[in-house]
Amino acid sequence: xxxxxxxxxxxxxxxxxxxxxxxxxxxxxxxxxxxxxxxxxxxxxxxxxxxxxxxxxxxxxxxxxxxxxxxxxxxxxxxxxxxxxxxxxxxxxxxxxxxxxxxxxxxxxxxx
Amino acid sequence: xxxxxxxxxxxxxxxxxxxxxxxxxxxxxxxxxxxxxxxxxxxxxxxxxxxxxxxxxxxxxxxxxxxxxxxxxxxxxxxxxxxxxxxxxxxxxxxxxxxxxxxxxxxxxxxxxx
Numbered sequence: 609x610x611x612x613x614x615x616x617x618x619x620x621x622x623x624x625x626x627x628x629x630x631x632x633x634x635x636x637x638x639x640x641x642x643x644x645x646x647x648x649x650x651x652x653x654x655x656x657x658x659x660x661x662x663x664x665x666x667x668x669x670x671x672x673x674x675x676x677x678x679x680x681x682x683x684x685x686x687x688x689x690x691x692x693x694x695x696x697x698x699x700x701x702x703x704x705x706x707x708x709x710x711x712x713x714x715x716x717x718x719x720x
Numbered sequence: 721x722x723x724x725x726x727x728x729x730x731x732x733x734x735x736x737x738x739x740x741x742x743x744x745x746x747x748x749x750x751x752x753x754x755x756x757x758x759x760x761x762x763x764x765x766x767x768x769x770x771x772x773x774x775x776x777x778x779x780x781x782x783x784x785x786x787x788x789x790x791x792x793x794x795x796x797x798x799x800x801x802x803x804x805x806x807x808x809x810x811x812x813x814x815x816x817x818x819x820x821x822x823x824x825x826x827x828x829x830x831x832x833x834x
Contacts, residue, residue, distance in 0.1 A: 649809050650724075651764070709820070711763035
């Protein structure tokens with residue numbers, strides 16, 4: 609068990625650019641979650657996958673955000689036309705069915 | 721929908737003193753309850769969880785929490801804290817029959833001083 613990994617750990621971008629983050633879950637976990645955490649707040653749910661199917665999306669996930677999990681393993685989260693308000697820590701978690709969610713170290717996004 | 725309230729944004733405490741971090745939740749359905757800890761620039765680590773059964777739950781690093789259904793609370797306690805317990809602590813809930821997405825509180829910063 610190598611844990612949940614996320615890449616990159618830090619990303620600095622200019623407003624209007626597109627960014628993509630990757631999450632590699634624990635290998636036997638079939639559920640994968642994305643959360644966003646802003647300074648001084650708790651994480652907020654964005655979306656989750658069961659295998660390759662995206663089963664729920666939060667209203668926080670505007671049309672500039674898209675997430676995929678093409679083969680039911682790793683997942684990517686893309687933000688198009690980034691805005692300063694997108695600056696946050698993006699956290700990925702995985703679980704086996706409805707069991708405990710294990711979190712990755714996060715990707716910190718800074719939009720200038 | 722569920723919500724979680726952590727009334728204390730910061731809790732300062734001296735080393736070896738006891739500590740209680742408060743968590744209250746609101747939900748129209750049955751929930752699972754969790755406490756996570758976050759160290760600086762790291763992800764979240766599960767401390768303990770309540771799914772069913774005994775209302776007193778023991779977790780890692782000497783922490784425990786008690787589920788109180790009538791008061792809709794799930795307070796976290798430790799009888800004697802250590803400097804290394806300095807971190808942000810998050811209470812979270814999820815619906816028992818849902819997709820298991822977590823709803824978090826705003827967190828409590830525990831600062832342990834010598």
